[in-house]
């Protein structure tokens with residue numbers, strides 16, 4: 126049985142480098158993984174009142190159901206002001222509630238950050254990891270993936286231009302597939 130992976134992209138931009146990266150990663154994933162981008166741009170800002178009143182936003186319910194149907198989660202995120210973009214944090218918060226019904230708990234995960242800058246989104250990557258500890262998402266440790274200078278990384282068709290980078294990304298996805306395999310038992 127293949128494992129279903131939710132791919133969450135932390136940018137809503139049409140020409141997003143992170144979305145390009147997500148597509149490359151999906152194309153490089155081993156056959157044991159089936160990856161699907163789950164969109165987050167339509168999620169209303171989280172407001173606990175709606176859950177408490179039994180009136181959650183339909184888009185929240187749809188998002189929670191989609192993640193619940195997955196066996197793993199791959200976050201592909203830009204860095205905004207040395208943290209994750211608000212849209213991504215909102216999606217994480219939406220998935221984490223109602224209390225006790227988080228869709229994230231026990232789901233094996235991985236984080237890759239992508240930036241045109243030199244630091245490769247290190248700050249965002251580790252801020253996200255801080256949330257993942259609390260959310261009980263076992264996150265792949267190695268290889269770490271802080272992808273810098275991403276502005277020049279893709280050709281006009283969205284393919285990776287450097288073979289060395291492509292190989293690294295393939296290795297990353299292979300490691301993630303193994304990680305999902307060995308952590309599957311803990312998915313609550």
Ligand SMILES: Cc1cc2nc3c(=O)[nH]c(=O)nc-3n(C[C@H](O)[C@H](O)[C@H](O)COP(=O)(O)O)c2cc1C
Nearest residue numbers: 136138141142143144203204205206207240241242
């Ligand atoms: C509000 C905002 C804050 C940003 N802060 C950072 C930052 O802290 N570090 C960084 O490397 N790039 C930062 N950037 C630049 C982004 O890395 C760049 O816009 C990148 O292309 C966003 O990812 P995307 O192409 O997937 O949309 C910021 C961009 C915006 C719009």
